[in-house]
Amino acid sequence: MQTASEKTSTTPKRYLAYALRLIAIATFVALTNHGFLSRVALVHDQGRLVTLVGFIGMWGLCLVALLIAAFQSNVWVRCFWALVIALTTAAGFAYRRASGSELGIFDALSLWNARHEAARAAAFYTTDLYWFIAVGVCGFAVLVIPPVPSRATIKRWLTRLMWVPAVPVVAIAAIVLFKEGGGAEVLPTQFAPLSVGAVVVSKATINPLPQRRKIAWTWRGPFAAAAPRAESPPPSAPVIRAPQVRHVVMLIDESVRGDYIDWTPGNPYTPVLASLKSKLVNFGPAASGGNCSHYSNAILRFGAARTALGRPVLTNPTIWQYAKKAGFETVYIDGQAGFNRNPGKLQNFMTAEEARDIDSFNPLDEKIAPPDLDDRLLDIVLKDINSDKRTFIYANKNGAHFPYDNGYPASATVFHPSMTEAKMDTTQTRVNSFRNVVKWSVDRFFKRLFAEANLKDTVIIYTSDHGQNFDTRRLSHCTVEDPDPREGLVPLFVITDNDALRARFAAAAEASRSHASHFSIVPTVLQLLGYGREDVEKIYGESLLEKNTRPPAFTTGDIFGLFSSKVRWHPLDLSKNYLEPEATSQPAAQSSVSVPAGTVVR
Numbered sequence: 356m357q358t359a360s361e362k363t364s365t366t367p368k369r370y371l372a373y374a375l376r377l378i379a380i381a382t383f384v385a386l387t388n389h390g391f392l393s394r395v396a397l398v399h400d401q402g403r404l405v406t407l408v409g410f411i412g413m414w415g416l417c418l419v420a421l422l423i424a425a426f427q428s429n430v431w432v433r434c435f436w437a438l439v440i441a442l443t444t445a446a447g448f449a450y451r452r453a454s455g456s457e458l459g460i461f462d463a464l465s466l467w468n469a470r471h472e473a474a475r476a477a478a479f480y481t482t483d484l485y486w487f488i489a490v491g492v493c494g495f496a497v498l499v500i501p502p503v504p505s506r507a508t509i510k511r512w513l514t515r516l517m518w519v520p521a522v523p524v525v526a527i528a529a530i531v532l533f534k535e536g537g538g539a540e541v542l543p544t545q546f547a548p549l550s551v552g553a554v555v556v557s558k559a560t561i562n563p564l565p566q567r568r569k570i571a572w573t574w575r576g577p578f579a580a581a582a583p584r585a586e587s588p589p590p591s592a593p594v595i596r597a598p599q600v601r602h603v604v605m606l607i608d609e610s611v612r613g614d615y616i617d618w619t620p621g622n623p624y625t626p627v628l629a630s631l632k633s634k635l636v637n638f639g640p641a642a643s644g645g646n647c648s649h650y651s652n653a654i655l656r657f658g659a660a661r662t663a664l665g666r667p668v669l670t671n672p673t674i675w676q677y678a679k680k681a682g683f684e685t686v687y688i689d690g691q692a693g694f695n696r697n698p699g700k701l702q703n704f705m706t707a708e709e710a711r712d713i714d715s716f717n718p719l720d721e722k723i724a725p726p727d728l729d730d731r732l733l734d735i736v737l738k739d740i741n742s743d744k745r746t747f748i749y750a751n752k753n754g755a756h757f758p759y760d761n762g763y764p765a766s767a768t769v770f771h772p773s774m775t776e777a778k779m780d781t782t783q784t785r786v787n788s789f790r791n792v793v794k795w796s797v798d799r800f801f802k803r804l805f806a807e808a809n810l811k812d813t814v815i816i817y818t819s820d821h822g823q824n825f826d827t828r829r830l831s832h833c834t835v836e837d838p839d840p841r842e843g844l845v846p847l848f849v850i851t852d853n854d855a856l857r858a859r860f861a862a863a864a865e866a867s868r869s870h871a872s873h874f875s876i877v878p879t880v881l882q883l884l885g886y887g888r889e890d891v892e893k894i895y896g897e898s899l900l901e902k903n904t905r906p907p908a909f910t911t912g913d914i915f916g917l918f919s920s921k922v923r924w925h926p927l928d929l930s931k932n933y934l935e936p937e938a939t940s941q942p943a944a945q946s947s948v949s950v951p952a953g954t955v956v957r
C-alpha cells in the first residue's frame with residue numbers, strides 16, 4: 356500500500372506517463388490511417404447522413420476497443436492484442452504503400468490466390484517489407500509498454516472487457532458480408548484488414564478460387580507474322596486475325612443517364628451531340644450491366660457474359676489480356692483517381708494483379724480541378740489515337756459524378772437554380788445541376804473530341820457506368836433491391852470514320868432498337884481486336900455488329916457469386932419515357948427561383 360505522501364509525489368508522474376502513452380497511441384493511429392477527413396467530407400457532400408453517422412460510430416467503436424486492448428493489466432492479454440493489432444496495421448499500411456490503394460476484398464482475394472508467390476513478392480517489395488516491420492514493431496511497443504491502470508476496480512472492469520477488441524473485427528466483417536464485399540473502406544487499419552482477410556480466407560477455403568484463364572485463341576492468317584510469340588495452333592483452336600482498326604477506345608462515363616442526352620436538333624441540353632448525330636451511330640438508350648460503378652466496370656473489364664455471371668467473371672481473361680494478346684498496347688485512364696472512395700489509384704475491383712497487364716496507367720490526380728478532369732483524359736486519348744501505334748484504351752470519365760455542381764465551373768451554370776444556388780436538394784435542383792454537368796462534361800467534351808481526333812482508323816464505344824435517379828427519397832444509384840429503372844438507363848453510341856464498319860454498326864443499331872446493352876460491348880471490342888465473330892459470340896453473346904433482340908436488363912449487387920448465389924436481374928423497357936417532369940426547364944429561365952410553368956415544386 357502507498358502512503359499518502361508517496362501518492363502525491365507519484366501521481367503527477369503517472370498522469371504524465373498516461374498522457375504520453377495516449378499521445379503515442381493517437382500518433383500511431385493518425386500515421387497509419389489515410390483518407391478519414393476526405394471520406395467524411397465526401398459522404399457529407401453526398402448528403403448520406405446515415406452512412407456518415409455509421410462511419411463515425413464505427414471509428415468510435417474501434418478507438419474504444421483499441422484503448423481497452425492497450426490498457427489491459429495482464430501483460431499476456433495485452434501482448435496478444437498488441438500483436439494482433441500491430442500485425443493487422445502493418446499489413447494494411449504496407450499494402451497501401453505497395454499498391455497505392457487500400458486493401459479491399461478483391462485485393463485480399465488475389466493476394467490469397469497468389470500466396471505461393473509470397474517470397475518473390477517480398478523480394479520485389481523490400482522497402483514495403485521494411486515498413487511492415489517498422490509499423491509492426493512500433494505498434495506493438497505503443498500498445499504494450501505501461502503504464503496501465505493499477506486501481507482494482509478499473510483493472511477488474513478492463514479484465515471483464517478483454518474480448519471487446521474482437522467486436523470491431525466481427526462488426527467490420529459483418530458489414531463486408533452484408534455489403535457483398537464493400538463497406539470496409541477507410542475504416543481503421545488497426546482492425547479492417549483483419550476483417551477483410553478473415554472474410555476472404557473463410558470464403559476462399561469454403562470455395563477455392565481458380566486463377567484467371569489464359570486466352571484460348573491462337574494466331575493464324577497473314578497477321579500471324581506480327582504475333583508476339585510463335586505458336587502453332589491445334590486445328591480446332593479459335594484464331595486471332597488482323598485487327599479491324601488501329602485504335603479501340605472504351606470510353607466509360609460516370610453517372611450519365613441515357614435519356615439526358617437529347618438528340619432533338621437545337622435542344623438546349625446537349626445541342627452539340629444533337630448536331631453531331633449523323634457522325635455517330637446511336638444505340639441508346641441502353642441497359643447498363645450493373646447500377647453501381649464497380650460492378651458495371653467489372654462487367655466490362657472482366658468480359659462478363661450475360662449468361663455467365665458469377666464465378667466465370669473472376670476467371671475470365673481481362674480485356675487487357677485480350678488486347679495485349681492481339682498485339683495492342685493497353686492504356687488505362689482513371690479520371691476519378693484523385694477523389695474516389697478508395698484513396699489511391701486502383702478503383703472498381705482493379706487489383707495489382709490485373710494492373711500488370713496495363714502498359715500505360717494514367718490516374719488523374721487531385722491536383723486537377725474536377726471540371727478539367729475529362730479534358731485531361733481527352734488529351735491522353737487524343738495523343739494515343741492520333742499516333743500510329745496500335746492501342747486499346749479504357750477510360751473512366753469523371754462525367755456527372757456527384758456532387759454534380761463540382762463537375763462544372765459555376766460560370767457554366769445554364770439551368771437554374773442548381774443545388775448550390777438554391778441551397779436545396781429537390782428533384783428540380785438535382786435535375787438542373789445534372790443538366791449543367793452533362794452539358795459541360797459530355798456535350799462540350801464531344802465537341803472537342805470530334806474537332807481534334809483522327810477517327811479514320813479508330814472505333815470509340817461510349818457509354819456510362821450506370822444511370823441516375825433524382826427522387827430525393829431514394830438512392831441515386833447502387834440500389835440492390837428493387838432499383839428504379841433509371842439507375843440502369845445509359846447512353847451507348849459508337850464513333851468511327853471507318854466507312855465499312857460504320858455501315859455495319861448502323862445496320863445493327865437499326866435492327867436492335869431498344870435492345871442495346873452493356874453486355875454487347877466486350878464482344879464488339881474483341882471482334883475489333885481481331886478475334887473471330889463465331890468464337891466470340893459463343894462465349895460472350897451478340898456484339899454491336901449484329902442484330903440483338905434479347906430483352907434488356909441490368910443487374911444489381913454481387914455479380915461474382917461470392918456473397919450470394921443468385922444474380923439479381925431487373926428488366927428495363929428501353930422504349931419507355933423515363934424523363935421526370937422537372938427535366939424540361941429551359942435555360943432562358945434565369946430568375947433566382949425560376950420554376951418552369953407547369954412544373955410541380957417538391
Ligand SMILES: [Zn+2]
Pocket residue numbers: 609610647648649820821
Ligand atoms: Zn458510377
